[in-house]
Amino acid sequence: MRLQHDMLPLVVSHVSYRVDGKAIIEEVSFAINDPGLTVLLGPNGAGKSSLLKLCHGLLPPSSGSIRWGDADARTARQKQAMVFQRPVLLRRSAAENIDHALKLRGASAAERAGVIEESLAWAGLGDVANMPARKLSGGEQQSLTIARAWALNPEVLLLDEPTANLDPSATRRVENLIRSFAATGRKIIMATHNIAQARRLADEVLFMNHGRLLEHAPAERFMGGPSNPLAARFIAGELVE
Amino acid sequence: MQETHRKILSAAAVLVVLAAVASLVFLSSPKGPSITVASTTSTENSGLFGYLLPIFMTETGINVRVVAVGTGQAIRMAMKGDADVLLVHHRASEEKFVNEGYGVERTALMHNDFVIVGPASDPAGIKGTEDPADALRRIRSSRATFVSRGDDSGTHKRELGLWKALGSLPRNDDADWYRESGAGQGATLNIASEVDGYCLSDRATWVKFANKRNLEILVQGDPQLLNPYSLILVSKQKHPHVRTAEGQQFIDWLTSEHGQELIAAYRVDGQQLFFPDALEAAKE
Amino acid sequence: MDEFSNASRTALHLLAEMHPDLIEIVLLSLRVSLSAVVLAALLALPLGAFVALKPFPGRRGIVILMNALMSLPPVVVGLVIYLLLSRTGPFGVTGLLFTPAAMIIAQCVLVFPIIAALTRQTVFDLHEEYDEYLRSLGAGTWQKITTLLWDGRARLLTGILAGFGRAIAEVGAVIIVGGNIVHSTRVMTTTIALETSKGDLGMALGLGIILVLIAVVVNTAVVTIGGSASRRTL
Known part of the structure; x- marks a missing residue:
């Protein structure tokens, strides 16, 4: 199935983001036209996380503009969901965590009950619905934040290093959820520093380093041989500064 | 389930608020008429009030609230209008209080x-x-x-x-x-x-x-x-809210033959603590 | 030691027979302090949360003030409220001086900064953690406040109980604004002060034992809530 996307294209033009005069993101411009999974790849400190937050309207750009279709980033946020590297979970049960997010997005009580059950089942968390969310394992916690995002039925899902703190089996579990999410035809943008993960999931790659966008290419071409020398060294497994 | 949880919680919150407000109102509204007496500590600590006031309450329906402090503080309290009747034992201060217009008159009550x-x-x-x-x-x-x-x-x-x-x-x-x-x-x-x-x-x-x-x-x-105690009704001229009628009733009751007999009859360990003066003083 | 054992005997006797005067005093203490804490919490929770979330000019000053007010001397609070509620004071017409309501107000003033300061700190810390999530979902200020207060419930409850502990153990303010009037404004602490001054140490010690028991119960509750909260949700 293919969703009607009024969020696309995402057009980022000449965006810079500075904190105390230090440039975190510098003169980044790109456009994303297609649904599917875009991976924001680069070493730690490349500015991936900041770029995601700029796109989600959580950070205001110092200069430049970000448009999702006809909407600016802050307005577009209402039809998006974001998952953070460290799962932000409320001090409540798994089910109540989803309930809380749905309530903030204005869902009625009747709608919520069904969606909560459905999304927990989707993420394989049916058994722990009433467990305190923060007592779940790392993999379960991140699965829960993705289930929470799924429950919101967003047009765009933003993922910031969702498996950076997870062991391999938990990573597999979360990746499966991301694949299943992508299969619904929604737009997903995921930041990662993990090349293998990018290989497994990406349809398209944005390669960043030191706050600059160095390459934007379909995943297959990028993995086959990036044109940027730094990107080439990065996917060859060298340490990139 | 979450919804009922919420409802119970908000209901509980509302109940607590109501209870708090109700207790404020309820606690601060005395039943029936009441007067505040600023008194020296000895009359309270000796148990005299504990003995007299329930009788007064039964006979008149007036609730007497005693704030027991030293004579000096009691007089200052009354000057600020925070008491209806003063019961103290320092003649010079009492006369000054009356002369300055804070009190109606000094009435001798008793001595020990x-x-x-x-x-x-x-x-x-x-x-x-x-x-x-x-x-x-x-x-x-x-x-x-x-x-x-x-x-x-x-x-x-x-x-x-x-x-x-x-x-x-x-x-x-x-x-x-x-x-x-x-x-x-x-x-x-x-x-x-x-x-x-x-x-x-x-x-x-x-x-x-x-x-x-x-x-x-x-x-x-x-x-x-000798330690003589007197009663003074706080002047309505200085503090219009003073409960003059009930205050005067309290003074009249204490200085009546009946009240004086009760004072004379009060004993601790078989010992009389206060000696009535009012009838004697009234004769003079 | 002889006096102590005598006083203890009287105290236990009073407790055992549930002496009506004792019960009345204990109940009044509980009612006054509970009302004070509930009122203080109703004011301090939203205010503390607001100060934590909304930057405004002078906020730093307010935070410092709130922390400083936590150690407000009770007698000073008592004196100020006495002057305010006195017949010749600005709120004299209310006729609240020497009533339990005056004591509730005084204790409320004492407890408010404790709850407000703790609320501010709790909400501030949680907000650091939840901010991006809440903004991602477009939560409004009120939704943020309710979310953060609810998720900080374990710590906040601990603070509220600490406030209750301060209120019920406090004597300086209530004896001034309440006047320690029999059957009206006589609470545990003022009775202890009075009975001690009368040399009647049994009643004083009996009430002292109850106060200590309440303190133990409150602190057990604090530990239990804190413990179970960290086991289950934190």
């Missing part, structure tokens, strides 16, 4: 007497002395510990009067033996019994006092130690 208590060992050798001034002179010259109320109460004022009659008040360099407790009669007696000191006390508090230990009465019976 002051006693000088001290350790049975009596280091200053005052036992058997009749003149209280003489006793204080001996305490001063032997620099035996004396515990003063130091709180501007009627008893304190009386004690200062006795020192003044000796020529001078205790000074700063007397601090080694002259201690000011700055507290009520009972607290002061507690200190005296703890440090084996001498102390001036009204008889009523002394008799009721439960922690005497080595202390005993050493000087008593001199006319200088």
Whole structure:
């Protein structure tokens, strides 16, 4: 199935983001036209996380503009969901965590009950619905934040290093959820520093380093041989500064 | 399930708020008419009010709320309009209060007497002395510990009067033996019994006092130690909200033959603590 | 030691027979302090949360003030409220002086800064953690406040109980504004002060024992809530 996307294209033009005069993101411009999974790849400190937050309207750009279709980033946020590297979970049960997010997005009580059950089942968390969310394992916690995002039925899902703190089996579990999410035809943008993960999931790659966008290419071409020398060294497994 | 949870919670919150507000309202609304009496501590601590007020309440339906503080503080309270009736024992202050227009008139109620208590060992050798001034002179010259109320109460004022009659008040360099407790009669007696000191006390508090230990009465019976209590109705001219009718009713009741008999009948350990004066005074 | 054992005997006797005067005093203490804490919490929770979330000029000053007010001396609070509620004071017409309501107000003033300061700190810390999530979902200020207060419930409850502990153990303010009137404004602490001054140590110690028991119960509750909260949800 293919969703009607009024969020696309995402057009980022000449965006810079500075904190105390230090440039975190510098003169980044790109456009994303297609649904599917875009991976924001680069070493730690490349500015991936900041770029995601700029796109989600959580950070205001110092200069430049970000448009999702006809909407600016802050307005577009209402039809998006974001998952953070460290799962932000409320001090409540798994089910109540989803309930809380749905309530903030204005869902009625009747709608919520069904969606909560459905999304927990989707993420394989049916058994722990009433467990305190923060007592779940790392993999379960991140699965829960993705289930929470799924429950919101967003047009765009933003993922910031969702498996950076997870062991391999938990990573597999979360990746499966991301694949299943992508299969619904929604737009997903995921930041990662993990090349293998990018290989497994990406349809398209944005390669960043030191706050600059160095390459934007379909995943297959990028993995086959990036044109940027730094990107080439990065996917060859060298340490990139 | 989440929804019912929420509903129960908000219902509980509302209930708690209501309970708090209700308790504020309920707690602050006395049932029936009530007056506030600013009184010296001795009448309260001796149990006299505990004995008289329930009878007054039954007979008149008026609830009397007693704030027991030292005479000085009681008078200041009444001057600020925070009491309807004053019951104190320092004649000069009472007359000043009435003359300045704060009180309607002074009515003699009853008396008891002051006693000088001290350790049975009596280091200053005052036992058997009749003149209280003489006793204080001996305490001063032997620099035996004396515990003063130091709180501007009627008893304190009386004690200062006795020192003044000796020529001078205790000074700063007397601090080694002259201690000011700055507290009520009972607290002061507690200190005296703890440090084996001498102390001036009204008889009523002394008799009721439960922690005497080595202390005993050493000087008593001199006319200088007479302790008369009076009642004053706070003036409506100064404080229009004063409950004059109920206040006057309380004064009339206490000074009536009936009230005076009740006062005379009050006993602690078989001992009469207060001696009615009102009928005598009314005759004059 | 003899006095102590005598006083203890009287105290236990009073407790054992549930002496009506004792019960009345204990109940009044509980009612006054509970009302004070509930009122203080109703004011301090939203205010503390607001200060934590909304930057405004002078906020730093307010935070410092709130922390300083936590150690407000009760007698000073009592004195100020006495002057305010006195017949000749600005709120004299309310006729609240020497009533339990005056005591509730005084204790409320004492407890408010404790709860407000703790609320601010709790909400501030949680907000650091939840901010991006809440903004991602477009939560409004009120939704943020309710979320953060609810998720900080374990710590907040601990603070509220600490406030209750301060209120019920406090004597300086209530004796001034309440007047220690029999059957009206006589609470545990003022009775202890009075009975001690009368040298009647049994009643004083009996009430002291109850106060200590309440303190133990409150602190057990604090530990239990804190413990179970960290086991289950934190």
